[in-house]
Amino acid sequence: MVVGFAIVAAWELVTAVGVVAFRKPMYNALSLVANMLGLAVLFLMLNAQFLFAAQIIVYAGAVMVLFVFIIALMNPETDISFRPRGTEWIYGVVFGVVFAALLGGLLFNRGLTGRTGAFTPEVIAAAGNVQTIGIALYTRFLFPVEVTSVLLLVAAVGAVYLAMRRIR
Amino acid sequence: MPVPAYSFLLLSGVVFTLGAIGFMVRRNPLVVFMCIELMLNAVNLAFAAMSRYLNSLDGVVFAFLVITVAAAEVVVGIAIIVQVYRAGRQMDVDELDLMKD
Amino acid sequence: MDILAPLVLLTPLAGFLVNALFGRLLPRRVVGWVGAGSIGLAFLFALLIFSQVLGGQKLDQSYFTWWQSGDFNVPFNLYVDALSTLMILVITGVGFLIHVYSIGYMREDSGYSRFFAYMNLFVFSMLLLVLSGNLVWLIIGWAGVGLCSYLLIGFWFERTSAVLAARKAFVMNTIGDVGMVFAAFLIFLNLRVLDFQGLFGRVHQLPRGGTVITAICLLLLVGALAKSAQLPLQTWLPDAMEGPTPVSALIHAATMVTAGVYLVARMHLLYDWAPTAAATVAVIGGVTAFYAATIGTAQVDIKRILAYSTMSQIGYMFLAVGIGAYTAGMFHFMTHAFFKALLFLAAGNVIHAFHEDQDIRHMGNVRAGLPITFWTFLIGTLSISGFPLFAGFFSKDEIIRAALSAAGSEFWLGLLALITAGLTAYYMFRLFFIAFGWEWLAHDDRHLHEALPVQTIPIVILAAGAVVGGYIPVASFLTPVFGRAVEVGTGAFIGLAALSVWVALVGFALAYLLHARRPELAVAWRTRLGPIHTLVEHKYYIDELYDRVFVRPGLALARFLNEVVEPRVIDGAVNAVADFTLLEAREFRLLQTGRVRSYALVTLGGAVGVLLIVIWYLGYLPWRSGA
Numbered sequence: 080m081v082v083g084f085a086i087v088a089a090w091e092l093v094t095a096v097g098v099v100a101f102r103k104p105m106y107n108a109l110s111l112v113a114n115m116l117g118l119a120v121l122f123l124m125l126n127a128q129f130l131f132a133a134q135i136i137v138y139a140g141a142v143m144v145l146f147v148f149i150i151a152l153m154n155p156e157t158d159i160s161f162r163p164r165g166t167e168w169i170y171g172v173v174f175g176v177v178f179a180a181l182l183g184g185l186l187f188n189r190g191l192t193g194r195t196g197a198f199t200p201e202v203i204a205a206a207g208n209v210q211t212i213g214i215a216l217y218t219r220f221l222f223p224v225e226v227t228s229v230l231l232l233v234a235a236v237g238a239v240y241l242a243m244r245r246i247r
Numbered sequence: 248m249p250v251p252a253y254s255f256l257l258l259s260g261v262v263f264t265l266g267a268i269g270f271m272v273r274r275n276p277l278v279v280f281m282c283i284e285l286m287l288n289a290v291n292l293a294f295a296a297m298s299r300y301l302n303s304l305d306g307v308v309f310a311f312l313v314i315t316v317a318a319a320e321v322v323v324g325i326a327i328i329v330q331v332y333r334a335g336r337q338m339d340v341d342e343l344d345l346m347k348d
Numbered sequence: 349m350d351i352l353a354p355l356v357l358l359t360p361l362a363g364f365l366v367n368a369l370f371g372r373l374l375p376r377r378v379v380g381w382v383g384a385g386s387i388g389l390a391f392l393f394a395l396l397i398f399s400q401v402l403g404g405q406k407l408d409q410s411y412f413t414w415w416q417s418g419d420f421n422v423p424f425n426l427y428v429d430a431l432s433t434l435m436i437l438v439i440t441g442v443g444f445l446i447h448v449y450s451i452g453y454m455r456e457d458s459g460y461s462r463f464f465a466y467m468n469l470f471v472f473s474m475l476l477l478v479l480s481g482n483l484v485w486l487i488i489g490w491a492g493v494g495l496c497s498y499l500l501i502g503f504w505f506e507r508t509s510a511v512l513a514a515r516k517a518f519v520m521n522t523i524g525d526v527g528m529v530f531a532a533f534l535i536f537l538n539l540r541v542l543d544f545q546g547l548f549g550r551v552h553q554l555p556r557g558g559t560v561i562t563a564i565c566l567l568l569l570v571g572a573l574a575k576s577a578q579l580p581l582q583t584w585l586p587d588a589m590e591g592p593t594p595v596s597a598l599i600h601a602a603t604m605v606t607a608g609v610y611l612v613a614r615m616h617l618l619y620d621w622a623p624t625a626a627a628t629v630a631v632i633g634g635v636t637a638f639y640a641a642t643i644g645t646a647q648v649d650i651k652r653i654l655a656y657s658t659m660s661q662i663g664y665m666f667l668a669v670g671i672g673a674y675t676a677g678m679f680h681f682m683t684h685a686f687f688k689a690l691l692f693l694a695a696g697n698v699i700h701a702f703h704e705d706q707d708i709r710h711m712g713n714v715r716a717g718l719p720i721t722f723w724t725f726l727i728g729t730l731s732i733s734g735f736p737l738f739a740g741f742f743s744k745d746e747i748i749r750a751a752l753s754a755a756g757s758e759f760w761l762g763l764l765a766l767i768t769a770g771l772t773a774y775y776m777f778r779l780f781f782i783a784f785g786w787e788w789l790a791h792d793d794r795h796l797h798e799a800l801p802v803q804t805i806p807i808v809i810l811a812a813g814a815v816v817g818g819y820i821p822v823a824s825f826l827t828p829v830f831g832r833a834v835e836v837g838t839g840a841f842i843g844l845a846a847l848s849v850w851v852a853l854v855g856f857a858l859a860y861l862l863h864a865r866r867p868e869l870a871v872a873w874r875t876r877l878g879p880i881h882t883l884v885e886h887k888y889y890i891d892e893l894y895d896r897v898f899v900r901p902g903l904a905l906a907r908f909l910n911e912v913v914e915p916r917v918i919d920g921a922v923n924a925v926a927d928f929t930l931l932e933a934r935e936f937r938l939l940q941t942g943r944v945r946s947y948a949l950v951t952l953g954g955a956v957g958v959l960l961i962v963i964w965y966l967g968y969l970p971w972r973s974g975a
Contacts, residue, residue, distance in 0.1 A: 084250045088258050095262045098285050099269030104277050111281050114262075118288050125255070125299040127307050130291075137314050142284070142321050149325055150277060153332050171271030171945075174952045175264045181959045182260040199302045212311070215304045220312075227315050234319035241326035271948050279944065340944045 084124065090117045104150045108143065115139040126200045128208040255296035263289035274339045276328050280321070287317050350409045352397050353426045356436060357475050359390045364468035371461025380455075383464030384447035387471055391440035394433070401433045404828075408481055408545055415484075419540070427481030427544055431829045434678060434822070435478040435610060438685045442602045443471050445806035449693050450594040452802040453700065457592075463503065467598065470496035474603050478610060482543035483532050486611075490528060490571065493604045494521040500599060501591040513587035520584045524574020531567035534560065548617050556621050565618055565625030569632075572608030576662050578636045583891050585659055589651040593696030596651060601658050601688040606681050609665040613674050616830060620672065627757075630670025634751075634761040634768075637663030639888070641771035645778065646885040649706045650695050653779050657732065658688055660772060664747050667765060671758050673750035674830040679822040680743035686813035687731040687740055693807050694725040697799040698783065708783040715784065718798045722784055724811040729780045731814040733773035734852045741848070742818030744769060749844045766851055773855025781863040 094117060097110030115138050122131040203211050216224055266285035273279050291310040298306025332338060363386025371379050407428035415422040447467060454463050473492025480486040498521075502514030536542055538560055539550045554561045572578075577585035577600075588600050599605070612619060612629060619626040640660035647653045661684050668677030699706055701718055715722045731740035748769065751762030798804065862870040874881050883889070 080249050084254065088254070091258060091262060092265075095265045095285060098278075098281055099265055099273070104275055107278050107281050111284060114285065115288060118292060121255070121292060122295055124250075125295045127295045127298065127310075130295055130307055130310055133311055133314055134291075137318055138284075138288070142318050145321060145325060146277070146281065149329065153277075153329075153338075170949055171268055171952070174949070174956055175268035175271075178267065178952065178956050178959065179260060179264040181956070181963065182264070183257060200299075202302075212304065212307060215308055216311075220308050223308075223312055227312055230316060231319050234322050238322045238326045241323070241330055267948075267952055271945055271952065274945075 080124075084121075087117050087120050087124070091121070105147070108146050108150055111146070112139055112143045115143065126203070126208075129212045252296060252300040256293055259289045259293040259296070262286075262292070276331070276338055276340050279340055280324055280328070284317065284321070287313060350407060352393050352400075353407060353409070353428050353479060354411065356390050356393045356397065356440070357426075357472060357479060359386045359393070360468045360472040360475065362386060364465050364472060367461050367465035367468060371465055374461070376455070376460055379461045379464055380451035383468055384444060384451060386468055387440055387444040387447050390471070390475070391437075391444050394436045394440045397428060398433050398437055401428065401430055402825075406828075410481070420536075422482060422484045422542060424485065425481035425543060426479045428479065429829055430826050431610075431613060431678070432478050434682065434826065436475060438682055439471065439474055439478070439603050442685050442689050442810070443598055445809055446594050446598045446602075446689060446693065449597075449696075449803050449806045450592075452800040453594055453693075453696055454592065459503065463500075463592070466496055466499045466503070467594070470500065470599060470604070474607070477607060481545070483535065483547070484542055487525070487528050487532065490575070490607065491525060493599070493607065494518065494525065494575070497521070497588070497599055497604060500595040501588045503591055503595065507590065509587075510590040513584070513590040517584040517588050520574050520581050522574075523581060524571040527567045527570025527574070531564050531571070534564045534567065538564075544614070551617050551621055554621070557623055561618060561622040562625050565615070565622040566628065568611060568615060568618075569625065569629060572611045572629075572666075573632065574608075575611075576605045576608030576666070577659050578608070578632050578663060578666060579639060580890075582636065582640075582659055583887075583894060586652050586655045586887070589649070589655050593651070593692055593699060596655070597689045597692035597696070600655065601692055602685040605658060605662055606665065606685070609662065609669060609677055609681055612666070612669045613678060613830075616669070616672075616674050619669070626670050626672065628670070630667050630751075630758065630761055633663045633666025633668075633670055634764045635663070636660070637667065637768045638764050638771070639663075641768045641775065642884050643887050644775040645771065646881055648708055650699065650708050650711075650779065650783055651692075651706055653708075653775065654688070654691055654695060657691075657772070657776065658684075660768060661688070661732070664744060664765060664768075667751060667761055668747045671751055671754055671761070673747060675823040675826045676743070676746040676750050678826060680747055682820070682822060683731070683739040683743040683814070683817045686810055686817050687728045690724060690807055690810035690814055691728040691732070693803070693810070694721045694728065697721040697803060697807075698725075700799065708779060711783040720798060720804045720808065724804075724807045725784060726780065727811045728814055729776045733776050733856065734769055734848055736845075736849055737815075737818070739814050739817035741852075745845055745848050748848055749841070752844060766848065769848055770851040770855040773852040774859050777856050777859035778863050781859060 091114060094110045094114040098107050098114060101107045101110060115134060119131045119134040119139070122128075122134060206214075263286050266282045266289060269282035269285070270279055273282065291313055294306040294310040294313070296306075298304065298310075328338075363383055366382055367374075367379055374382075407426065410423040410425035412424050413421065414424045447464070450463065450467070454460055457463065470493060473489050473496055475489075477486055477489030477493060480489055494517075498514045498518040501517055502510050504510050532542065535547065538554060539547060541547050541550060551561070570581075574581040585600060585605070589596055591600075619629065637660045640656045640663060644653050644656035644660065647656065661680070665677045665680050665684070668674070668680060697718060698711060698714060698721060701714075701721075702711055705711070727738070731738040734741045734744045748762055748765050751758050751765055754762070862873070886892075
């Protein structure tokens with residue numbers, strides 16, 4: 080298990096760097112797809128089977144496909160040079176490193192806190208992962224679900240409107 | 248679970264930081280978008296990990312909602328970027344400063 | 349009586365309301381008779397009150413609570429005793445006659461209804477002043493008469509001189525009002541009452557002649573001086589002659605200017621308890637009487653001469669109440685109201701006859717054209733000069749007698765008053781001879797017409813009063829208020845009477861000689877006494893002094909505040925706030941670059957900040973504890 084985790088973690092890191100670093104946007108997109116698949120495996124390891132499926136179907140399967148299509152549409156070869164203009168990238172890197180260090184330090188010394196809930200893997204397995212999450216969505220998390228559906232509606236309307244706009 | 252919780256969280260943090268750096272450094276709007284997705288994914292990982300280690304369903308549900316919202320966001324964002332492309336403007340976030348005062 | 353008293357107040361108020369609201373719509377006759385009739389009705393009510401007071405009744409009635417906060421309680425209450433009865437009789441009686449006169453005098457004026465409205469409002473305020481039972485309502489009435497004085501002096505408001513005179517009167521009045529209000533503060537602070545009954549009961553709690561009571565009396569005196577045009581607040585009265593003649597008669601002769609005397613008389617218990625203040629009253633009164641009389645000898649405007657005469661006679665009244673001879677002072681108030689109103693109204697007839705020319709050197713030979721006016725004016729002059737058997741003789745004589753028979757420094761004031769009496773006779777007869785013209789002067793072909801009966805009948809009635817008024821037993825009527833007057837022996841009585849008659853005759857003779865018989869002597873003496881004459885003619889240059897000392901610095905200060913402080917400091921502060929806001933806005937706008945990356949930078953920076961705070965709050969930093 081630990082070995083498996085180590086491999087997947089390495090895969091994650093490499094592909095993440097790939098998303099950031101490649102010059103051609105198509106390569107960035109493909110790296111991101113790979114990253115998401117690795118993440119799905121991690122979800123499986125964490126006993127979140129539903130999330131595993133959702134990640135592959137929705138995220139890697141729909142969102143990334145959209146990305147790839149758009150990149151293919153918009154002349155994937157041309158890209159501005161990676162040479163950054165201005166000095167902001169230094170700030171970005173510095174901030175990022177600081178951020179990471181702080182996060183790490185926090186993690187290492189604080190340990191785990193949080194209230195332990197009732198849903199141990201055995202309990203979930205007894206009812207089935209999808210069923211459990213389904214019940215939770217429609218009882219405890221009903222309000223967020225409804226709000227999210229409104230959000231999707233708004234996004235759909237917005238996308239249609241934007242696509243229909245005539246460019247001058 | 249032999250793998251300690253903080254490993255997952257550490258991984259999540261590193262990927263998130265990579266995404267943040269990429270977001271600030273890259274100039275192609277599509278790549279910037281992808282870095283945002285990277286960050287969201289990292290957060291989902293953290294949620295799922297804590298959900299497992301605290302025997303709770305909250306994290307997983309929330310991660311699922313994040314996926315949904317990310318999908319909606321990508322749709323609208325891509326639509327805008329496509330419009331920018333069709334208007335003939337440069338695909339460079341530094342140039343796209345029409346929202347300035 | 350508790351219904352009659354408010355009725356006396358309400359009838360003039362009703363007259364004011366009718367004429368103010370509907371005056372322009374009503375025909376002139378109605379306006380005039382409503383105005384006069386309301387005062388006449390008030391006079392009838394006053395007579396009824398008088399009959400009750402004669403029987404020994406008094407009134408101190410509270411009608412409703414006007415203002416109450418904590419233990420500060422001011423009701424609307426009216427106080428009727430012999431003193432206030434005398435006042436309301438004179439105010440409504442003489443006021444009624446003057447209103448009737450005005451029906452004729454003002455008939456050609458376009459502001460006819462406005463005039464009667466203001467006059468009624470004035471009578472209402474004056475009655476409120478004298479009938480009030482506490483200091484607050486007295487001050488309200490005080491302010492009301494000041495307002496009406498302003499409105500009526502500036503009645504012909506298109507005239508700059510009238511407007512300036514009104515403003516001057518109002519400013520000086522306000523100085524007096526401030527004094528009154530401060531006196532009220534002191535009274536309330538020390539005695540916690542403001543109504544007369546309570547006040548008179550508690551006065552003796554203060555130390556006699558102490559700082560507090562003296563301060564109170566002096567502050568009240570400031571108000572009285574302003575209202576009664578005594579030194580040093582006297583400069584407004586001659587200028588107040590800009591108003592129509594009936595106004596001068598009513599307000600600046602018979603009633604408002606005597607409010608100061610009433611105040612001191614009403615507060616006599618306080619003044620008895622503060623001898624220094626009372627002495628100040630007497631000294632100011634005596635000095636003003638002399639001062640005004642000297643100025644009167646050199647003036648050529650008929651109304652101004654009468655104005656200075658008023659100032660002088662009120663000085664007599666102040667002298668009287670200052671030395672404690674309250675009944676003498678009030679007696680002189682009553683007789684003065686008769687003959688001064690008479691003199692002013694008759695002068696009004698003459699002014700009208702000479703087509704609004706008020707210079708006495710342009711007048712003359714009046715007897716043929718205006719016989720009634722001529723004879724009544726003569727009666728008034730005789731009365732004011734103190735000729736025996738006329739009213740003025742009795743009242744003025746009482747004052748001089750009281751002063752001369754008193755111990756100490758009052759004697760000198762009495763002497764001054766005696767000399768002033770001689771001066772009074774002189775300048776009044778000078779006026780008479782020059783303006784009314786003995787038959788052998790002023791061969792004039794102008795055809796002069798006597799005034800309307802509505803103007804002459806009131807004057808005749810007043811003349812009757814100026815003759816027989818001296819026989820009214822005012823002193824015994826006022827005994828319940830002031831106590832018995834001091835009696836003098838018969839010998840002293842006759843001696844002093846003879847002295848004052850002699851002085852008056854000297855004045856008359858001098859005037860006759862210089863202005864009737866040998867006018868060229870007058871001219872010669874004027875050049876001989878050149879500088880003195882100029883000094884007196886220019887009223888001792890006090891107006892110019894006040895202008896230099898008070899008016900010009902005040903204007904300069906106002907100009908400074910307006911041109912320097914206002915734009916720079918006040919506007920500057922407001923503008924600075926606006927400028928500061930704009931400055932900050934301009935700087936904050938720089939944040940809105942429109943570039944995604946700078947926004948991202950800021951966001952990440954914020955996230956780092958949050959993390960730092962969380963770590964800090966949790967109490968450790970990574971490099972301190974072990975990993």
